[in-house]
Amino acid sequence: MTHSPESNPTLSATEAAELIRSLLHKEGTWVDWGKKCQQLQKSGYGAEEIFEQSGFQKVQQNLVIVASQVYESLVKQGTDEAILAYFRGPKSDVLYELRILNHQQRAIAAVEAQQKNLAADEAKELAKAFQEFGYLSQLPEGFTDHPGDALAYQCWKLARQKKNLPERTRLIVKGLKFAHSPSARQAIEKLLSDLTAQPSRKAPLVPVFRLEEDQEAARLIPVAGTFPLQPEEVQIVQPLEQQEPFGMVHYQGNGAVVPVPQWQAILTAEDPVAIFCQAGEVSESLARKDEQVLVVVDRSKKTWNDGSYFLLSQGESVGIQWCETEPEREILAQVVLVLRPKKIFDANNLREPWQMDD
Numbered sequence: 001m002t003h004s005p006e007s008n009p010t011l012s013a014t015e016a017a018e019l020i021r022s023l024l025h026k027e028g029t030w031v032d033w034g035k036k037c038q039q040l041q042k043s044g045y046g047a048e049e050i051f052e053q054s055g056f057q058k059v060q061q062n063l064v065i066v067a068s069q070v071y072e073s074l075v076k077q078g079t080d081e082a083i084l085a086y087f088r089g090p091k092s093d094v095l096y097e098l099r100i101l102n103h104q105q106r107a108i109a110a111v112e113a114q115q116k117n118l119a120a121d122e123a124k125e126l127a128k129a130f131q132e133f134g135y136l137s138q139l140p141e142g143f144t145d146h147p148g149d150a151l152a153y154q155c156w157k158l159a160r161q162k163k164n165l166p167e168r169t170r171l172i173v174k175g176l177k178f179a180h181s182p183s184a185r186q187a188i189e190k191l192l193s194d195l196t197a198q199p200s201r202k203a204p205l206v207p208v209f210r211l212e213e214d215q216e217a218a219r220l221i222p223v224a225g226t227f228p229l230q231p232e233e234v235q236i237v238q239p240l241e242q243q244e245p246f247g248m249v250h251y252q253g254n255g256a257v258v259p260v261p262q263w264q265a266i267l268t269a270e271d272p273v274a275i276f277c278q279a280g281e282v283s284e285s286l287a288r289k290d291e292q293v294l295v296v297v298d299r300s301k302k303t304w305n306d307g308s309y310f311l312l313s314q315g316e317s318v319g320i321q322w323c324e325t326e327p328e329r330e331i332l333a334q335v336v337l338v339l340r341p342k343k344i345f346d347a348n349n350l351r352e353p354w355q356m357d358d
Contacts, residue, residue, distance in 0.1 A: 011043040023054035030092045034068025037061045067092040077107035086114045093120040109147045129154045142187040148180035218259030227277035231313045270300035297333035309335035
């Protein structure tokens with residue numbers, strides 16, 4: 001043994017060596033092997049070290065340890081000796097699959113597994129169905145709380161949904177194999193006598209979507225109008241308050257609103273108002289000066305700075321301007337952004353099916 005006895009508080013080196021020797025020669029049943037592997041592991045011996053000394057692989061150690069624990073729970077439940085003797089044979093893999101059940105359920109399922117001589121994969125299916133059956137608020141009509149009825153119910157439910165006749169038949173036969181109560185068998189036989197019946201339909205998927213990013217939802221902004229505008233027309237526009245989580249807006253009046261993607265500049269605007277004008281009315285530096293643009297201004301920002309454009313009062317009208325120094329005219333709002341319309345070559349193409357020339 002390469003393990004240090006000082007780190008082994010429960011087994012002496014001699015005792016550990018004896019357990020390893022016993023495992024190496026596979027003395028006793030797999031129940032004994034599981035107990036010995038667990039002793040060694042609890043005493044500080046790693047699974048890899050046990051494998052090197054005894055030949056028991058890590059997966060095998062885990063299987064026999066867990067299966068031996070299930071076996072001991074059967075003993076505590078007073079399981080018949082004939083059942084216990086059956087599982088002391090090469091059935092550790094079957095008991096391993098019953099680990100998900102509580103002690104009482106294990107005892108009942110073990111009897112079912114022995115009576116039907118279930119393989120490990122069948123035991124796994126039985127245990128899963130029995131466990132899920134216990135989660136139901138009430139037992140389905142015609143089925144009892146026996147593990148055989150639990151698996152029969154799963155087969156009955158799936159068979160009713162199948163359109164494929166061979167698959168439907170296979171599930172019915174399987175359900176009849178496991179049905180424990182006469183009423184469960186009768187429910188499944190009813191499907192057998194009506195294989196041509198239409199299977200029950202599942203409800204369609206609910207078309208649920210979730211907004212993942214702020215930009216996916218637009219912010220509604222009140223519109224002051226189109227240039228030329230008077231200062232009062234900008235000032236009298238009532239602000240909008242959007243209610244989360246969907247951005248619902250209560251709006252009274254005859255004005256219009258426009259949706260704008262929730263970019264950072266839009267999100268931070270406290271009192272935004274939208275204005276329509278031509279690009280050249282914003283700045284001579286913009287291309288396509290005759291193109292209509294949407295200008296969003298923030299009426300809460302009226303302090304001049306040389307890094308922004310502003311909406312200024314020009315007596316009976318308003319204008320957008322950049323000022324190198326603080327202007328003498330009244331600042332009505334700061335320009336947040338200028339939005340050009342999206343490019344669409346032919347809007348009618350969006351409403352017509354795609355066509356290609358030969």
